[in-house]
Amino acid sequence: xTDTPAFLKDAQDLLTEQGFIAxxxxxxxxSSALVDSISQQGLQRSGDKALKxxxxxxxxxxxxxxxxxxxxxxxxxxxxxxxxxAEQSVRNRSVRIEGDEQPVVFSVTLNEEQNAKVRPDVxxxxxxxxxxxxxFMAFLAAVYEANNFSAPEIDLMSADRLEYLNKLGMGYxxxxxxxxxxxxxxx
Numbered sequence: 311x312t313d314t315p316a317f318l319k320d321a322q323d324l325l326t327e328q329g330f331i332a333x334x335x336x337x338x339x340x341s342s343a344l345v346d347s348i349s350q351q352g353l354q355r356s357g358d359k360a361l362k363x364x365x366x367x368x369x370x371x372x373x374x375x376x377x378x379x380x381x382x383x384x385x386x387x388x389x390x391x392x393x394x395x396a397e398q399s400v401r402n403r404s405v406r407i408e409g410d411e412q413p414v415v416f417s418v419t420l421n422e423e424q425n426a427k428v429r430p431d432v433x434x435x436x437x438x439x440x441x442x443x444x445x446f447m448a449f450l451a452a453v454y455e456a457n458n459f460s461a462p463e464i465d466l467m468s469a470d471r472l473e474y475l476n477k478l479g480m481g482y483x484x485x486x487x488x489x490x491x492x493x494x495x496x497x
Contacts, residue, residue: 317497318389318415325457329476334425335417336385336481337495339396341403342412345494352489353383353418382482385428389415389495391479394449398442415495418487430475431482435466438478450478 324330338353386392396413403411420428437443451461462477475481 314390314393315497318393318495320389321391321453321457324388325454325459327459329462329473330387330391330479332387332428332475332481334420334422336387336420336428336483337389337392338383338385338416338418338492339392339394340399340414340416341396342400342414343403343409345414348416348489348492349494350489352492353416353487355383355484355486356381382484383418383487384431385418385481385483386479387475387481388479389417390453391450392416394446417493417495418483419491419493420483420487424483424485424487424491427485428475428481428483430471430473431480432471432474434474434478434480435469438466 321330340348384395386395392415393413396415400411400413403409434443438447447461454461462473464473464477
């Protein structure tokens with residue numbers, strides 16, 4: 311399990327038998343290297359331009375083409391889960407980009423109309439079948455158990471769409487999010 315800082319541990323306030331409670335406040339975990347950019351420009355779909363450029367360069371070096379996809383902004387109801395994904399972002403960036411980066415979490419406050427457009431990340435089913443997904447499911451199980459709930463039992467192929475959001479805390483917003491709606495979460 312990751313060593314989530316105490317000020318980000320919020321599962322005890324959000325977990326129920328049905329999963330994580332949602333509100334109009336969401337969280338996004340990423341690398342500290344992106345704080346200035348996000349603070350100025352907001353959260354952009356497919357936002358880590360440096361990582362995408364590094365991947366494109368690597369593919370060009372080995373003679374393959376690289377097709378960039380437009381990904382939504384990934385969100386979760388929990389600071390604790392956002393921190394997990396922030397750690398993954400730092401790890402992924404460290405493979406291609408040198409620097410001393412730390413995991414950070416942003417809060418995202420959406421108005422009622424925007425909030426209605428947050429969707430369950432059902433596409434995560436493919437991720438969850440990989441080793442990376444197995445690590446997340448183990449982390450998630452530990453969060454549930456630390457808060458006196460049984461780990462979620464989900465059949466990834468037949469699960470109801472909302473289970474991805476409610477039980478796994480995996481959601482997305484398919485538009486850029488303005489900087490005015492975002493704040494860095496600090497202790």
